[in-house]
Amino acid sequence: MAVSVTFVGCGDAFGSGGRFNTCIMVEDGGLRFTIDFGASSMVALNKLEIAPNSIDAVLLTHLHGDHFGGLPFLLLDAMLGARRETPLTIAGPKGVEARVDQAMEALFPGSGVMQPKFPLIYVELEIGRDNEVLDLTVTPFAAKHTPQTNPTALRVGVGDKIVTYSGDGEFTPDLCAASQGADLFIAECYFHDTPVKGHMSHIDIRNHGEDFGAKRMVLTHLGPAMLAVRDEVAEECAEDGLVIQL
Ligand SMILES: [Zn+2]
Numbered sequence: 589m590a591v592s593v594t595f596v597g598c599g600d601a602f603g604s605g606g607r608f609n610t611c612i613m614v615e616d617g618g619l620r621f622t623i624d625f626g627a628s629s630m631v632a633l634n635k636l637e638i639a640p641n642s643i644d645a646v647l648l649t650h651l652h653g654d655h656f657g658g659l660p661f662l663l664l665d666a667m668l669g670a671r672r673e674t675p676l677t678i679a680g681p682k683g684v685e686a687r688v689d690q691a692m693e694a695l696f697p698g699s700g701v702m703q704p705k706f707p708l709i710y711v712e713l714e715i716g717r718d719n720e721v722l723d724l725t726v727t728p729f730a731a732k733h734t735p736q737t738n739p740t741a742l743r744v745g746v747g748d749k750i751v752t753y754s755g756d757g758e759f760t761p762d763l764c765a766a767s768q769g770a771d772l773f774i775a776e777c778y779f780h781d782t783p784v785k786g787h788m789s790h791i792d793i794r795n796h797g798e799d800f801g802a803k804r805m806v807l808t809h810l811g812p813a814m815l816a817v818r819d820e821v822a823e824e825c826a827e828d829g830l831v832i833q834l
């Protein structure tokens with residue numbers, strides 16, 4: 589079965605280059621899910637005319653606002669405007685449900701009394717093992733990023749394809765394990781020639797491109813310095829709206 593990957597949003601946290609926060613939509617014909625759902629993801633989905641109700645599951649790499657902050661908007665829309673009836677699964681790192689609830693209460697005070705009329709299922713993903721989420725096999729690897737976000741890279745088996753997303757985080761050997769043999773490896777590349785704590789830069793991509801062992805690699809989460817050279821680097825870079833067929 590063909591798998592398609594749509595970069596609904598591939599930007600950094602601050603809207604550099606006018607790009608939306610991280611939201612990567614994957615579908616295999618039967619199932620449609622996103623990896624991450626950043627603060628601006630509802631706007632980005634609507635811009636691409638993708639109905640939020642059509643998303644069966646959201647997988648989260650970590651609990652930073654540019655990667656999960658759109659969920660309160662998605663949930664409120666599902667309960668009010670869009671009148672969702674089909675189940676929604678939210679799978680993420682340790683503490684995901686409590687953190688989404690806190691974000692919901694912070695952004696829409698009083699919304700906690702609302703009960704969704706659709707099944708809302710939370711799954712806490714265990715690091716280092718294969719987690720079954722609907723028809724997907726999701727394997728999280730520990731990432732080196734702000735510890736309070738419970739950061740992971742996700743290796744996702746969808747149909748007969750493997751999609752790995754680094755999430756945010758510095759280069760680690762674990763990341764190579766996550767990306768090995770993947771049909772698509774989506775790698776964050778926030779900075780260009782500056783090594784920086786908690787993120788990868790293009791220095792890491794140059795040094796470790798071969799070690800990742802993926803069939804195809806696309807760079808994402810580009811900051812201003814990377815955006816300025818994205819047409820000059822050898823690697824493929826994501827754009828909002830880019831669709832890749834696997
Ligand atoms: Zn980020």
Ligand SMILES: [Zn+2]
Binds near residue numbers: 652655
């Ligand atoms: Zn982050």
